[in-house]
Amino acid sequence: MNTAKARTAAGQADTIIVGGGIFGLFCAMTLAEAGKSVILLDKGRIWAEASAVNAGSLGVQNKLPALIPYTLWSWDIWNTLSDRLGADLGLRRNGGYKIAMTEDEAARLGRVVSEQIDYGLDAQRLSPAALRAQAPWIAPDCMAATWSPQDGYASPTRVGPALRRKVESLGVRIVEGAAVAAVENGPDIRVLTTAGDFHGTELAITAGAWSATIAAMLGVKIPISLDVNMVSVTEPARPTIECIVTHARGILTLKQVANGSCLIGGGWQGIGSIGDSRKDIDHDQLVHNLRLAMRVIPGLAPLNILRSWAGYEGVTPDSYPYLGRLPGHDNVYLAACARGGFTLGPLMGTLLGELILTDRPSRPITIFDPARFSNAAA
Ligand SMILES: Cc1cc2nc3c(=O)[nH]c(=O)nc-3n(C[C@H](O)[C@H](O)[C@H](O)COP(=O)(O)OP(=O)(O)OC[C@H]3O[C@@H](n4cnc5c(N)ncnc54)[C@H](O)[C@@H]3O)c2cc1C
Structure with missing residues (x-):
């Protein structure tokens, strides 16, 4: 008998997101604005890792040439973010x-x-x-x-709390101290954590440097x-x-x-x-x-x-982020590891949300396909 399946769910939502940094919060905002129910899990406090401790640069000149259009699209989001979140983000x-x-x-x-x-x-x-x-x-x-x-630049210490207020106002349930220990897929997603088990239709992995660990729980090897x-x-x-x-x-x-x-x-x-x-x-x-x-x-x-x-x-091995479906899993999605991910995070999280919602994100994402290095059996 599968003991995990016998346990009562601590939460159920359309989408379970693992990782409350800038990628996860933008994904949550995109999904919740479209009416999806979302649970956002983090092993500690949200906005406590790279998204909180980075240097705040929103650099375009320091990006790889092929990432320039993506950086400018992300800047389109940054440009209106203070109004959207109703907060001073220290954006210059x-x-x-x-x-x-x-x-x-x-x-x-x-x-x-x-x-x-x-x-x-x-x-x-x-x-x-x-x-x-x-x-x-x-x-x-x-x-x-x-x-x-x-x-330009923005203040990570201002952006995090403002994003949190926004996603919570949209109904996203944030569960902190929920370290993911195992994931089961099929027919729905079951995420087993230190704060209980969470069930969803889809899983979004936005766990930054830890994303390979979560992918490995589903038998997929993603080099990070x-x-x-x-x-x-x-x-x-x-x-x-x-x-x-x-x-x-x-x-x-x-x-x-x-x-x-x-x-x-x-x-x-x-x-x-x-x-x-x-x-x-x-x-x-x-x-x-x-x-x-x-x-x-x-x-x-x-x-x-x-x-x-x-x-x-x-x-990642080629310094391009991962963004797409996890190989071998139609209902598991991954966005992680952009060089300069504070700059690119708003776009990456938004595109991940769009991919989950419509299967047709508003920008091309083929070069970010996680399958480019993975073998489906970790
Ligand atoms: C010191 C430093 C300086 C930087 N400076 C810049 C800069 O100036 N400009 C720029 O554009 N980029 C910069 N970056 C890069 C940028 O900060 C990151 O690319 C970006 O913040 C990554 O966001 P994320 O949401 O993917 O990851 P994170 O912010 O790391 O969030 C991942 C989350 O997943 C959670 N998690 C992990 N494992 C689990 C688990 N098992 N269960 C539940 N939750 C889990 C973590 O607790 C964490 O909260 C810098 C990075 C660092 C470290």
Whole structure:
């Protein structure tokens, strides 16, 4: 006898969503706005992992060329999100510089921006003299730069609570402390968690870096590797850096937020793994990150670092997100692991919701098909 099936359900809904980060919340909002009943499960508090601890960049210039259209579509959602959620999200779209400090980096910057422009990026190349005139706070020996008015940022600590209020007002039931331990599929979906069993017609996996673990519960192997990204925040300083700054090699992101603090990131790796649940700072790596930040913006040098932290980001083998049906399961869907998933999350979650609702999402998703690397028998 199947004991799980004999237990009473702790909840039943059209769609069960596993993972309450930005992907899961946008999926929940899309489904609930269309009238579906939704239960959103999270192993801890919602909005406590990557979606909460990220650096807030809404970068377009730092995306792979083929992801530029998706980033701009996601920006279409960001542009109206404050009104939709009725909240100040700390959203600024005041552009960004992408800089190169060596000749090799300058060559790379030139190659990549040409391709990105072909995909719809609005950007211009700046000579060192033009950059000095526009942004005298960037190091004078910067070799090359591009400027795009399309970059920006938002505050993750403001976005999360506003999204939560919105989805709850739409009737989504959020269950926290519900770590998924097993999933059974057929004829309906049964999700067994530490907070009881939940039944649904469909399952949406939006569990970020943990998504492979959930897929494996259904016998599907989805390759996801782990980045343990670090971010640091400085003490507040006089407003100087009026837009985001990124780097030709993807190793720096920088912005000065409303209170004058500067947020410094760039994908430098901390220490930890999903298995040991560690997310610790690697001080040797952090020093490189901070030195590079000061090299690019010398005015940062006197500022104290108030805090550094790390968080998990799931990475796919080709750095394109997963979005689509889980192979071998018509009623199980997956959206996870976008490089720059805070920027892309609103679109990815919305498209996942549209796929569940209509089978015809409003944007093409074939390149994100989870089947591209999976074998259906984990
Ligand atoms: C330090 C850092 C800095 C970053 N900076 C930026 C940036 O500046 N700009 C940008 O665009 N992107 C950035 N990113 C990437 C971005 O934050 C992520 O791509 C995005 O937030 C992923 O959202 P998600 O909803 O897929 O995952 P998450 O926010 O990680 O949410 C997944 C959820 O699933 C839950 N879960 C996992 N396993 C289970 C289980 N078994 N049962 C129930 N629930 C489960 C987790 O508790 C979690 O709440 C950064 C990432 C990090 C870590």
